[in-house]
Amino acid sequence: MENKAKTLREPARETPVRRSVDVLVVGGGPAGIMAAQAAAGEGLHVLLLENRSFLGGNLTIGLPILAFLNCKGEQVIKGLPQKFIDRLRERGAASEHKPCKNHMSLTIIDSEEAKSVALQTMADAGVEVLMYALCVDAIMDGNEIKGVIIESKAGREAIMAKVIIDCTGDADVAFRAGVECRKGDSDGGMQPPTLMFCMRGVETQKLRDAIVNHPGEYDMDVMPPEQFREGKFITVGLRGKIKQALADGLKIPVARTILITGLGDDEIWVNMSRVSGVDSTDPVSSTFGEIEARKQNKELVRYLKKYVPGFENARPEKTAPFLGIRESRVIVGKYILTSDDIVNCRRFDDAIAVAGYPVDIHHAKGADCTMEFCADSYDIPYRSLLPATVENLLVAGRCSSMSHEAMASTRVMSTCMALGEAAGRAARIALRGGMKPSGVNVAEVQKELLEKGAYLRPLAP
Template sequence: MEYGHITLPTTNIPVSREVDVLVIGGGASGIAAAIAAARGGASTMLVEQRGFLGGMGTVALVPAFCPFTDKRRPIIRGLGLELMERMKQACDVGYREEYQELLDWVPIDPEVLKRVYDGAILESGVTPLYHTFVYDVVLSEDRRTVKGVVVVNKTGRSFISCQYIIDCSGDGDIAALAGVPFQKGGEAGELQPGSMCYLLANVNRPNFRRYLEESGDTGQLHQTVERAIEDGALPEGRKSISGLAWVNDYLVGVNFGHVFGVDGTLAEDLTRGAIEGRRLAERQLQFFRRYVPGFEHAHMVASGEQLGIRETRRIEGDYILSVDDFIAARSFPDDIARNAYYIDIHLANSKSEMTFNHLPPGVSHGVPYRILLPVGIDNLWVAGRSVSSDRAVQGSLRVMPNCFSMGQAAGSAAALALQSGTGSRGISVSELQRRLLEQDVWLGEDFMPAEETAGKKEGNTP
């Protein structure tokens, strides 16, 4: 509901910074984009609205990294794998011993991860600016380029000027402000639900494992959850726990249950979602204490600062990656990453069903450069879950390992554009691919850069 409008007086806003590459959003895609741009020689600033980096892995306490492999080999490599391994090495000895060789569903220690991300961006020469929101974008007269953004923080309002900008907001905020067309949700406007994740301490993993063995239940506690729903101890909805990520034998991250009807681009919805999410988390805590041996004395030490958001905007780019591309495991001449994570669309309400679609082990599809390029703007890349795809593929691309790889490609492309004095569409894609290969990005066993595949039909299956 709006209560009319007011007109603000004209004001002069100071220019607080001039940079080559400006990255908005400090989640997985933004971290990788900023590091890649800075390592490529660009003066780079990373703007984040919280006081730390990490996005859903720290802000929302999503408890584990999704898979880096196709169940046979790591396909998400480069910066994403490097940063996850740095987190492992920064954890205590017990954690390292247990998870050293694990590449899929690696538990996140959020405080360790925050420090790892801080160190990584500072080492690369990125200038961070935390506690800062983007208020608006300023476009060129022809509206083809973003000249910079107006930001708001405790210092006041100011303008950050840039030659290139990368939207890693997760919601496509910069692209939307720049007038890029987008879609949101399903045909009826439905959105995947959010989840309030949290950390439980004072739990006993050996006792929990014993319970699983004796009860015959799975690690997702499907039978136990169904019994609690029948008893009225849990609400209708998800009938198993998405994830228990054990940081150690007495501390576990939990991803369980849904909060429906939350649009992550609306502050009012995020407010309601946070309140409902904390109420649901408390109800789940009582469930754990009553129904799950090993959790009798569980204590919630932290819940997410906000709901984990799975879906909002999907920008319209030069190519829209489709479910047909996913199912056919297509490759493209302009591939900048690979993806094997399954299509994972969560139920839109407590009565609907979840959608899963898996590729066979060892199979992945290409992620083309063009899905990072919003139509109509020549110096803007979008990386992360708001890239140009249909809704089904967004349910696969949205996870943190994929966000790392798309961010790394966007940051590398921005550095290349700076060096060649061109826009996002004017760079040599083959040169970008060569640079990504040099950064240990995996683009397929027999991959050749674009110019070496000239004449091959676009969209060939590997």
């Protein structure tokens, strides 16, 4: 018999407090790792909360890290993000920052080593890590957040904190704290996610030769063929090959072939599945996305083996542990970064990070994307990390205060890492001064960022 009840009333309960900490960072992805590391020190108790069984987030799904450099080849992401790459390089698990006309720069990393380095970084910084726990609610006192409610196999518990940093990517903490959040474009359309997968046994030199020697047939959108002669690379093109495959009856969800060399000579990661309409804040939608992306990936293997040189004898080796989400909730903060700020290389007095990645929008409908480039670099203001109304909360990563178009630039991992570092340092400075993050003197944050090796553009005289 159909159950017509829409809601039920749960009995009141006493919720045990698991921890009371100085700084709670929710989300152990690129932004969260940097935030927790930056917040640690000076005797502060910092806790990093993660719902998965590992740290690293999108660092672990086969993606390269884009845009440590800007279009001029200048490194604009430094500080703790660069130190993380240095630790990976010590293990032979990261490439150099290779300039790239389309993506500014490309840094290949080993996804498994990223998990290990993330955990070691937290241990070295004295950060407590709690995994297998999901943040499900915020504890509020007026407009101030005082803690969060978590759920795990241990049950429902509370974690209290003096400052909380939301690095969930989906603004989970901010949303539950009552912060105004937005999703997508003017119609609510969000950039579709991709489920990355890896192929081994690729004759990479054969692919290089095809692109370099036959650019008319193996076309790249904007990248010159010479870029593919040596070193790591990412392809964005082969539109003609996709059109040919579509004409032959294959179902290809994208207009361009996006392939990324791995650290192994025969290793290629494929960034081509595209499931429109997925909302990562809805489990039914996310489930559909995972299932549909796996179906698409099977067809993409057929496409690569038949139409792309070097893949004839390649085999799928592994699939990313979760969908790569490009867009979901973003907060409304004290300042909303816009695409105009990006393409006009805007400067801000309260800048806490610099970025140079283009406005790269994978359209909510259809198979293509558009890119709008910045001629140099742009600043991200501290105010974009601060919710407009809720206190004691910082929001770092792709869910910071950005417009739909601006977030299409700031969503890349290098920028998210820089925002995480800034949020962590601001949280510690706030506690040191006995004030809320919204009351911090940004000059102090900027001074510490520079002293610790981060990059900020000098203010004009």
